[in-house]
Amino acid sequence: MTVGERNLYKTNRTILLVGETGAGKSTLINALLNYTMGVKWEDRVWFTIVEEEKKTQTEGQTESQTSDVIVYEIFGFEDGTLPYSLTIIDTPGYRDTRGIEHDDIISHRLLDLFRSEDGVHEVHAVGLVMKASVNQLGDRLKNVLDSVMSLFGKNLEKNIIALITHSDGSRPKNPLKALEAAEIKCAKNKQNHPSYFLFNNCQLEDEEEEFLKQNFERSERGVREFTAFLRESTPLQPEATPEVLKESIRLTACIQNLQERIRFTEVKHREMKQTREALQKNEVVTPCVVFKHKEPIRAETCGPGLKAAVSCTVCEENCHYPGCTVPLNHCEVFIDGLCTSCTRKCPGSVHVKGKWRYVTRIRKGQENEPPAEEKDVDLLGKEMKLLTAEKEKWLNESYQHVVRLEEIALKADSASTVVHLDFLIEKMKQKGDTEKVQKLEEMRRREDKRSKGAQRYVKLQHLQQSDCSL
Secondary structure, three states, rough: OEEEOOOOOEEEEEEEEEOOOOHHHHHHHHHHHHHHHOOOHHHOOOOOOOOOOEEEEOEEEEEEEEOEEEEEEEEEOOOOOOOOEEEEOOOEEEOOOOOHHHHHHHHHHHHHHHHOOOOOOOOOOEEEEEEOOOOOOHHHHHHHHHHOOOOOOOOHHEEEEEEEEEOOOOOOOOHHHHHHOOOOOOOOOOOOOOOOEEEEOOOOOOOOOHHHHHHHHHHHHHHHHHHHHHHHOOEEEOOOHHHHHHHHHHHHHHHHHHHHHHHHHHHHHHHHHHHHHHHHHHOOOEEEEEEEEEEEOOOOHHHOOOOOOEEEEOOEEEOOOOOOOOOOOOOOOOEEEHHHHHHOOOHHEEEEEEEEEEEEEEEEOOOOOOOOHHHHHHHHHHHHHHHHHHHHHHHHHHHHHHHHHHHHOOOOHHHHHHHHHHHHHHHHHHHOOHHHHHHHHHHHHHHHHHHHHHHHEEEEEHHHHHHHHH
């Protein structure tokens, strides 16, 4: 959405707004528009560039219908109230009732925006929009902030600020204490407290004029202070953001594939054990066959974002599932045309994207098949060793992804990543790799301290997804 025409010779400032549904992002954007246009209380006019979010009721909960990242551009007023034009990136409300797969789609949209030739290539501020009434960071809000922090590189910390809405003008002690208690990394003021700006955007409400005037002036002061911060802020190239997002996507895809391979390995191990025990008893054995089956994805029960999987037809593996939302030739698991997820690192030409996925199945051997002999057990044992070696390879690769995220992300061990840490720790313990177990447990302890509630929320979402995939 654009107001005015851009002048390439004029300075621009870019703001990324994030927050939960209902935090007040829409009214804040409208306040920024009116301030930029020079609107005063006595003008008796109020312009809107963002319509109030429409809501739907789902099982007694409110759900935002906004599902995409929207860029608002305000040009043509650079010689008036502000010495620069504004670009505002508005993200949909994180952690609404649609769950974690909805947030994955938002992350993909931001990735597309930052890497697009005509997209956004620098960010001056990331505004965490919070209500003044927030006195603690609940599970959902912690996930909002964790998701945001994990999007960017460490150099963005000084550009992250709190934008407090529904303010009465007093110092927002409770929201600030909540931010500090959660160890949210952001810009600090001279007192070494989180930087914040106050707003109360109720210009369109049916209230007493004196009340509305006070709130108008409060928001005007907040915008004036915020835009002064923007004037002095250092523009940062969000080069790390696509890298962090891609690395996170590859990590998730790698572990998802790893879990499937471990299940496949364990099933074959169980069948081999049963066959060996039967042979030791001199019983005639018709071995079971473990194979991969194409199963339709039940998108209607699993929710949005789970309607397609990228699969390798050679390895018979799910290389990116769930939630691949981009065309196959743009899927993040590919580097230089080769898959980073499947066992053989196959080219994209042997991959497909469809509304089905590979699952492990078992069937009994046919009656006319020859019974198993000792040599069959030996062959199965050799295959088991190969599968075990592949499993260790995947474990090591997943570990490297976690280490890489910690190096480049502001909060690599966020709740979305920590979902996989317990799994990795367990498997590394089985492998006996003490050094890597210690590293993973250190990350786990940090996350325990920061956002236990956020982990509970994400794990609950994953359990619900697992239930609908059975």
